[in-house]
Amino acid sequence: MTNKFYVTTPIYYVNDKPHIGSTYTTVAADALARAHRLRGVPTLFLTGTDENSQKNVEAAQKAKAADLQTYLDDMAAIWQKTWKTLGISFDDFIRTTEERHLKAVKRFWRAVEKSSDIYKDSYERMYCVGCEEFKTQFEVKDGHCPLHPNKELQLVKEENYFFKASAYKDELLKLYHTHPEFVQPVSRMNEVRGYVKDAFEDFSISREAQKLSCGIPVPGDDSQRIYVWFDALINYMSAVGYGTDDKLFNKWWPASLHLVGKDIIKFHCALWPAMIMSAAKSDPLLQNENGTPKLPERIFAHGFFTIDGQKISKSLGNAIDPLDLAKEYPFDAIRYFLLREIPFGEDGDFSKTRLADRYNSDLGNTLGNLLNRAISMSRKYFDNKVPSCELQDTRIGLEGTSWAGSEGMDTLWQEVDQYIDAARLDLALETIWNGENCSLISANKYVEETRPFKLAKDNLEQTGIVLYTLLEACRQYAWMLEPIMPNIAEEIIRQLGQDPKKERKQGIKVLKTWGGLKPGSELPEPKILFPKLV
RNA sequence: CGCGGGGUAGAGCAGUUGGCAGCUCGCCAGGCCCAUAACCUGGAGGUCGUCGGUUCAAGUCCGACCCCCGCAACCA
Numbered sequence: 001m002t003n004k005f006y007v008t009t010p011i012y013y014v015n016d017k018p019h020i021g022s023t024y025t026t027v028a029a030d031a032l033a034r035a036h037r038l039r040g041v042p043t044l045f046l047t048g049t050d051e052n053s054q055k056n057v058e059a060a061q062k063a064k065a066a067d068l069q070t071y072l073d074d075m076a077a078i079w080q081k082t083w084k085t086l087g088i089s090f091d092d093f094i095r096t097t098e099e100r101h102l103k104a105v106k107r108f109w110r111a112v113e114k115s116s117d118i119y120k121d122s123y124e125r126m127y128c129v130g131c132e133e134f135k136t137q138f139e140v141k142d143g144h145c146p147l148h149p150n151k152e153l154q155l156v157k158e159e160n161y162f163f164k165a166s167a168y169k170d171e172l173l174k175l176y177h178t179h180p181e182f183v184q185p186v187s188r189m190n191e192v193r194g195y196v197k198d199a200f201e202d203f204s205i206s207r208e209a210q211k212l213s214c215g216i217p218v219p220g221d222d223s224q225r226i227y228v229w230f231d232a233l234i235n236y237m238s239a240v241g242y243g244t245d246d247k248l249f250n251k252w253w254p255a256s257l258h259l260v261g262k263d264i265i266k267f268h269c270a271l272w273p274a275m276i277m278s279a280a281k282s283d284p285l286l287q288n289e290n291g292t293p294k295l296p297e298r299i300f301a302h303g304f305f306t307i308d309g310q311k312i313s314k315s316l317g318n319a320i321d322p323l324d325l326a327k328e329y330p331f332d333a334i335r336y337f338l339l340r341e342i343p344f345g346e347d348g349d350f351s352k353t354r355l356a357d358r359y360n361s362d363l364g365n366t367l368g369n370l371l372n373r374a375i376s377m378s379r380k381y382f383d384n385k386v387p388s389c390e391l392q393d394t395r396i397g398l399e400g401t402s403w404a405g406s407e408g409m410d411t412l413w414q415e416v417d418q419y420i421d422a423a424r425l426d427l428a429l430e431t432i433w434n435g436e437n438c439s440l441i442s443a444n445k446y447v448e449e450t451r452p453f454k455l456a457k458d459n460l461e462q463t464g465i466v467l468y469t470l471l472e473a474c475r476q477y478a479w480m481l482e483p484i485m486p487n488i489a490e491e492i493i494r495q496l497g498q499d500p501k502k503e504r505k506q507g508i509k510v511l512k513t514w515g516g517l518k519p520g521s522e523l524p525e526p527k528i529l530f531p532k533l534v
Numbered sequence: 535c536g537c538g539g540g541g542u543a544g545a546g547c548a549g550u551u552g553g554c555a556g557c558u559c560g561c562c563a564g565g566c567c568c569a570u571a572a573c574c575u576g577g578a579g580g581u582c583g584u585c586g587g588u589u590c591a592a593g594u595c596c597g598a599c600c601c602c603c604g605c606a607a608c609c610a
Contacts, residue, residue, distance in 0.1 A: 010610075021610035191538075261610040262538080303539075304610065312609055319609075343548080347539055347604075354546070357559060365572055373569035380568075430548080434557070448574040453567070528570055 005036035005043045007257045010264060011050040011096060011235050014075035015059030018082045020320040020350060021261075021312055025302065027335050028344070028425065029259045030088045035420045035483035037089075039508050044252050046239050047083065048094030049076045053228045057213050068214065072097060086322060086331055087486065094239040096216075096231060104238030105231045106219045107283070112275065113219075114282035117164040118205070122157075161206040161224060168274035172196050175273060181298060183269045184423070185345035188262065188301045192269040200270055205230040233272045236296070246285060255296040257423070262301045269299050300423050303347035320350070328352075332485035333359050333530070339425040339484055356533050362433060366440050367477070368529035371492060373447065374470035375526040381456040386471055386497065387464035388519035403446040403469065406514035408437035409476055413512055416480055425484060432480055443473055471496060472517045479503075479511045491529065497521045 009029045012022050026047060033045035050056075051072045065071030076095050083090060094101060112118055175182060176193050183189040206224040209217065215225030234242070236255055241248030260268050273295050280286035280293030288294055307318045325334055337355045340362070342348030378387055404411070412435060419428035433440050447470065455463045478492035490500040496517060503511060510516065 012610080016608075019609075023610090025610055187539090195537095263605075263610070302610080304604070306604075309603085311604060313607085341547090349546080351546090354559090357546090360570090361559070364570060369570055369572050371569095373573075375569090377568045427548095430557085444573055445575095447568075448566075451566085451568090453569095456568090526569090530570075532570060532572095 003042070004252065004256070005033070005041045006240070006252045006255045007033050007036075007043070007045050008236050008255055008259065009047040010258075010260050011048040011094065011232060012079060013053055013055055014049045014051060014072060014079065015053075015055045017075070017078050018322055019312065020307070020322060020325065021304065023086070023322040024305070024338050025259055025261060026083060026088055026090075027086075027338055028302065028423075030090070031335065031339060031425055031483045032257065032259075032420070032423060033089060033091075034486060038479070038482055038504075038511075043091070044240070045089060045091050046094060046236070047088070047090045048092075048235060048239070049079055049096070050228070050232050050235075051076065051095055051097045052215050052226075052231055054212065054214065069097075082323060086326060089486075092239050094235045096235055098238075100241075100244050101231075101235060101238040102216060104243035105216050105226065105234050107243035108234050108237070108275070108279050109219050109226070111279035111281075111283040111286070112163065115278045117167065117278040118161050119164065120159055121162050122159050158208050158211075160204045160208075161218060161221075163203045163205045163230070163275070163278070165203050165271060165274045166201055168277050169196060169200050171277055172200070172270060172274060175295070182273075182295075183265065184298065184300045188265050188269070188345075192265055195266055196270050203227070203230070203271060229267050229271065230275070233267060233275065242285070249285060254294045256298065258296050258299045259423075260299060260301050262303055265299070265301045268301075272296070300345070302345055303342070305342060305348040305350050307349070308351045309349055329355065329359065329533075330487070330530075332488045333363060336363060336429070336485055340429040342426065344424050344426050359530060359533055364530040364532055366433060366444065370440060370443055370447075370470070371474050371495060371529060372526050374467060374474060375495060375523055377452055377456070378467045378471060379523050379525070381452075381460065381463055382467070384523055386517055386519050386521050386523060387467050389465055389468035389515075401446050401449045402442040403449075404437045404442070409473065409514060410512070411437040412439070413476075413480070420483070429484065432477065438473065440477065443470060446470070468517070468519065471523075472514060475517050476512065476514075479508075488529065495524065495526055495529075497523045 007029050009022075009025050012018070018026075029045060029047065033043050036043045049072075056072065056075075057068060060068050060071035063071060065074070072095075076093075080093050083093075109118075173193065173196060176189060176196075180186075180189065183192050205227045206218050207215070207227060209215070209223050209225045212225050215228065216231050218224040218226055236258065237249070237253060238244075240252035242253070258268055273293075276286060276295055277293045286294050304312075306312070307320065310318060312319055322334075334355070337358050338350075341350075341354060341358065378385070381387070412431065415431050415435060415437070416428045419425065419431065431439065446466070450462075450466045452463045452466045455466065474492060475496055475498070478489040478496075481492075482489035493500040493503060498517070498521070503516070506516075
């Protein structure tokens with residue numbers, strides 16, 4: 001099993017502030033990071049900003065910034081602050097203008113150079129500013145890039161450094177073959193495989209410095225600047241000490257999971273591993289014990305979503321600022337919606353109507369109401385306390401009900417954990433709500449079947465068993481949901497009269513064990529967890 | 535032949551290895567009264583885009599076609 005979890009988001013361009021799309025990626029990474037921390041796995045969650053792009057220069061000019069660096073500093077601060085405000089639990093925030101990154105890039109470049117995979121060549125090629133990449137003669141249509149037809153292609157004739165990416169074609173294909181989990185979901189793997197097979201060529205990895213107002217200088221050649229993608233990918237290493245702290249690097253690298261949008265899979269799934277394969281030939285730090293390159297373990301590409309059926313677009317004015325949205329809805333509910341509504345890896349649609357729908361129904365009616373009725377009855381029939389429950393074995397519950405007992409709860413945990421390992425948080429949530437074993441739905445059914453409100457009149461002992469079962473189930477749901485709704489989870493624990501921090505310290509094994517809720521402990525008056533939205 | 539996603543109940547979507555069509559919301563009827571007008575049960579509502587093929591068996595596999603959407607201006 002893995003003894004650590006190192007998860008990354010892409011580094012975001014700072015030519016704009018965060019919107020709902022980048023929030024989606026970041027929230028998913030956050031939830032996965034929290035899930036692993038809860039399990040006690042040492043976790044590093046990295047996000048950051050990509051600051052060496054020509055796009056940022058243009059944005060700085062547009063914003064009339066005093067100078068580029070000031071603009072970059074301001075924007076990086078905005079990104080960082082947004083994530084902090086939203087409670088994103090990132091452990092590190094990398095900026096590609098930081099010293100540690102420059103050092104990492106330098107070392108990496110030197111390694112690739114030493115592997116004889118960098119060569120200089122003079123080419124006259126079409127460069128698309130929109131894509132930030134060169135187009136082959138096959139890609140150009142009517143003298144324009146098919147992706148950016150209204151942008152003039154730049155005819156670039158200059159001496160550039162090239163990365164011999166094509167030399168790694170076979171090794172990449174072999175990687176995809178032996179590690180089918182390297183790129184997920186499968187549809188993306190197929191896409192990448194096709195790309196490498198048919199269209200993977202050497203990359204131009206530098207440009208003339210005089211034509212650029214940004215970028216990292218090529219080591220040993222000040223007249224050239226490193227192409228933004230070549231430096232950007234290295235951020236995943238520079239943040240964990242590549243070029244600055246070997247020990248730290250060995251602790252965290254390789255990354256367990258790169259979370260990316262579907263638009264940048266070619267860079268992450270083909271160029272990036274090829275770069276590492278090359279550098280590893282000359283840099284022992286990048287090699288496994290058997291000499292093979294230390295590649296990231298997994299890359300998961302999520303889909304994009306539309307807003308009310310329309311694409312996200314500033315000119316249409318439907319771009320959503322997560323901070324604004326968080327004023328309308330509790331951020332935990334937004335997290336729940338994003339991670340539940342859209343099958344992870346697929347495209348989806350974001351709409352406030354659906355958000356309100358899920359908030360009222362899933363969160364309010366099913367989860368919130370269950371907690372509320374369980375606590376209310378316990379308080380009413382058991383003197384404001386958690387009822388005692390004599391049954392300590394796994395047969396807690398009554399015969400012939402929908403409730404699968406503590407064994408069912410164990411099964412639920414297993415199912416949820418499996419989905420988390422597969423990064424399918426949507427399925428994890430669906431299972432908690434609708435699954436076969438001890439789901440929230442079946443807990444509500446269990447109430448109807450056992451009728452504790454009736455049972456209390458003639459069999460207090462059985463009533464206690466039922467209510468204890470419900471309360472303890474709620475305690476466990478809270479921890480199951482903690483990665484997705486950290487604040488709500490703690491609130492549930494508090495409403496159950498427990499201290500979330502103390503509970504957390506006990507470790508996942510104890511948290512999962514049936515009976516964590518101490519009979520006889522005080523139950524405070526419940527507060528509505530999810531007040532209805534109109 | 536630019537790349538990609540999709541067409542399943544009124545709406546929004548699941549359907550892994552082909553084996554009796556599911557979920558949420560909404561609607562109708564009933565139950566319950568602990569609870570956030572919440573909860574539970576039952577019901578109506580589908581020729582799974584079209585045509586053809588493989589198969590004992592196809593929403594699922596293969597082929598052809600039709601339609602919608604995203605990338606092309608910001609944009610994960």
